[in-house]
Amino acid sequence: MKVHPEEQNVFEVCLVVPKSKAKKEDATCDCVEVLENAFLKVGFIVERIDGVTDEFMKLAAPLKLLGKAAARLEMKKRTHIGMDLLFGLDEVDAFVRQPDGSLFSWCERFRCYHHLIYGIVNENQSAVTLKCDEEEFQWKVGESLVRILESKKIVKQIFPLHDEIRRKKLLGNWALNWWDITGQPIDEIYSYFGAKIALYFAFLGMYTRWMLFPAALGLILHLVEFGSMRLLALPIFFISIILWAIMFSQFWRRKNSALIARWQINYTFGGDPAYRLSGVDSSLQIPVELIEDQEMDKRKEKEAFQRIEWFGRLRRFRNDAIVILSIICLQLPFELAYAHCYEVIQSDVIKFGLTVLYLFAIQYFTRLGAKMSMKLINCENYESNEKRADSLVYKIFGLYFMQSYIGIFYHALLHRNFATLRQVLIQRLLISEVLENLLENSLPYIKYSYRKYKVRRNKRREKGSSQGKIQFTSRAEKEYLKPSYSASIGVELEDGLFDDCLELALQFGMIMMFACAFPLAFAFAALNNITEIRTDALKLLAMYKRPFPRAATTIGAWLNIFQFLIVMSICTNCALLVWLYDQEGKWKIEPGLAAILVMEHVLLLLKFCFSRLVPEEPAWVKANRVKKATQAQDICSKQLLRTISGGEKALNYVKKIE
């Protein structure tokens, strides 16, 4: 068995504090000293490292400390009897271990760290006076030390540290493993980065692997001369890629549930939160008072619930209407105006200038839209942060959808200008994706270099001399200078994964919706995705700070967006086919139109029925789950009835709960 970080006491979290200029003057009051002592008292292993400008406090938690935190957090973990129970330190053996052999997943570990770090409060009778350089302030009774230090800007940042051994290993067998085209060590990714990122890479890998089929088909269609069969080849291509997409989205669901089962994450289908009680995010959208108020009579309670439910729904509906209307009324005319100008203007120079202007404008508009969406979402009440993030994703995607496709629709459907359409598609697929990939990977490096340069300059200016190069010797400081993995639209609900998923979804929409106009697109996309896997891996491992782990059971809103794009692509491709045949004038529109309409309806029907044919959950996962659920229920049943029959005390207990 391998050695796990939790048994090895690897430093996993780092705090950044300023270097105290006057050292060891009064250690009892210096806040950094106080902080270190508090950490040591809690049970952390602390290492302080002197950096160039700041000091870095690395923390590691022994397994026992993590267990204590988990028990205090009332964390639920999978047991050997298949049920999720509250974690207890004394019965460690009852709980199932992760695939890599550790007891806690990285996500759970980080939750414990967070709880422990922010859980340090002043337990003395009176406030403690803390000092930092010249400033003095009070640490009041019951206040969290780290929070107060954060508000005073003394703790500048808390971030998860890379684990050098595992990072190197992943670099070798994942990021730089170019030979295995789509293979990835998903389990290792999961245990190093958490479920959300691992699911993204699993999805990306499967997507790329499946993409090889339509890529081959597209290549054939492009290279082989069909002659008179040409008119038949395109609809066949269209039908097969739609079937491909439908099957892909369903089989991804199956793979997803198999992964979740392997990682022992409590996962229920249909997103029913009643059984999703294991996580943090099971708080309902209903105010707590309502749930706890036992005295209220049933009818009143029901009415109150209904009122809250419908008001919440109305508010969400209103917000969605605002977003949709503002996209249609503000963004659509703007995009159409640009597309029209591009169509009309002859001079290439003016075209170029226009495009540059346009690119700046949309940057600004997107940021504005993201801000607006965040404001709207904050006045809705969602059941969990996950749902809130999903809502944000839908809203932002609406924006990007308009931005990316409306111009193409304009060329394709209104002007029937297939030459411009193909040109735009090639431009978007080839140039912009290559550029984006380059930018994605070089920008963090440039940022990192610039920060290093700035630190060095400041240091030199301080010292007043320019002799010798300042070296960043500690790994923690280097990581601190690296940019964090954050989303372009704001950091509140999403991290950098948002941009990666968005890129994927936009690409999918581009190649699917205009498949009939440009079958070769699939080959470009496949090539792009093969490089995407490795560059994204490299980015995560080498360019950024280690991202905060996020719990997840699916890729969330993105799968629904993929589904929506499939439905859209059925419609748009049918429209393209009609235009195509109409333009070439070889078919009469009458029977051709009818045939295409019938085909469209059959495909739509198939899309919506396929999930009934092939269930989301493979039989073996389900059988395991059912077996375990039955076992757990039966044990509980005997236990509970024993309690209930145990007499007065138990009955009172039950009544209290009721």
Add this chain to the structure above:
Amino acid sequence: MKVHPEEQNVFEVCLVVPKSKAKKEDATCDCVEVLENAFLKVGFIVERIDGVTDEFMKLAAPLKLLGKAAARLEMKKRTHIGMDLLFGLDEVDAFVRQPDGSLFSWCERFRCYHHLIYGIVNENQSAVTLKCDEEEFQWKVGESLVRILESKKIVKQIFPLHDEIRRKKLLGNWALNWWDITGQPIDEIYSYFGAKIALYFAFLGMYTRWMLFPAALGLILHLVEFGSMRLLALPIFFISIILWAIMFSQFWRRKNSALIARWQINYTFGGDPAYRLSGVDSSLQIPVELIEDQEMDKRKEKEAFQRIEWFGRLRRFRNDAIVILSIICLQLPFELAYAHCYEVIQSDVIKFGLTVLYLFAIQYFTRLGAKMSMKLINCENYESNEKRADSLVYKIFGLYFMQSYIGIFYHALLHRNFATLRQVLIQRLLISEVLENLLENSLPYIKYSYRKYKVRRNKRREKGSSQGKIQFTSRAEKEYLKPSYSASIGVELEDGLFDDCLELALQFGMIMMFACAFPLAFAFAALNNITEIRTDALKLLAMYKRPFPRAATTIGAWLNIFQFLIVMSICTNCALLVWLYDQEGKWKIEPGLAAILVMEHVLLLLKFCFSRLVPEEPAWVKANRVKKATQAQDICSKQLLRTISGGEKALNYVKKIE
């Protein structure tokens, strides 16, 4: 509080045995006597009634006996802590009572009766010789007495008895309560007939209530002269009825879940059987050996599961293909031929003759189709009888769909013959429904009368004299002579509810799919449904034997069929609109067609998104469920961890289970 049948010892089940001609000759061997003694030994209250030709053995079970049977059946029941636990007789107070105050629902009671009646086995050391009239046979050790008597045709029938007091009450406040147009005492129906029938009537009631809106709209459209607005009125009518139908199907789901919550039935959404462990039908489609074989290694197990899953799916797919192909290749030409002949032939006499011939032919074809479907279903393996019944419903509905609508499609879409279309619709909606209603109610009465007549004739012939009228004095005998509530397509999986639901679904399809051609249809349908509620109630209470109770949580396949019909009606109505406007030649087809196509796609999108906007489960039901589930889990958690930490014994227990 009311008095419940289980405390009153109402006779609820009846066995029919032959009158022994030579009475009290040798009571120890006479099988009827043996049977009675066995019942008394079990704890039943037995009443023997002498009928005209047969003897009736009425059984009543005291509450204690039912509880014993329930415990032996390992029945799971809802407890006050919100979890479903195995029933235990000693802790009756821990379990929630039904809305009518009784401990067991009628469905659970009947299961207990069934278990008790068939659970009488020969517990002696040797076989017992039984005698009936002249025949003698052996009751072997461990054999079920009732089964052997059934195979010897001595127990002719076992059927549930009506409870006269409650039946009379229901007659008064339900079947004959014409004033309250759509109101029904659903809770009483549930406790008298079981969940399946109660859900049907709840659905019928809500459907009729909602139907009043499109009925009014249709009337307005028919009566008011719109003038030049006529062309706009029809599409508006179309959109509003589609929205109405979409909302109806979703709000019915909400009502359904509220009902199920009130009746304390364990219900999970998405039909996930992992949590539907309370009923009989939780056996998976996976063979038991696989689940129990713990020695097999994980990978092999997974492969075996996958093989079984995919083979099962393929077999189902093959069967569905057979059904669809035989409908298209055999039924479609036949129906089209009839429709074509009807269109072509001028003479009314020949038309009438043709229709009579056709009606006989389809009777035969339907029965053939039902037989074939049953054979196909028997070679598929389903998770539960409920799913098997659903599969049958889909297959049979395919048949009826072709039969009912293809002729109308022929008139409407191919010939654009709106006059014939309207004529056919009126004919189907008015005449056939009135006739069917009459037939439905008179046929069982005629059957009942004929049976009574036959019994009397036989009796007279036996006695050799014709003096005096033979009276059926006992209620049990009268009920025995009533026909049973069985489906026209066979009795294996469905009962009479199938025909009632089928009628409803066909009516819904008829009025929705051709709404634009004949808006008045909704008014006819509303009228028909108002009478349907009362006549169906009357039928169940007065015309038939009390039906066997069936457990259910939804109306099953029928809701999906309704959904399918909504989708179909969006498409057909759009086609109708195109034909209509094209025919009248007032619109140009170009922009009109585009507008209608856009409308169709928007409506289809709405149909598939609406279930996301309004969830199936009301918030108050969900909140209750979540609250209870959390409570139960927490109790279990503490209990189980205590057990696990309880030392060796408990650990072994856990290991044994693992």
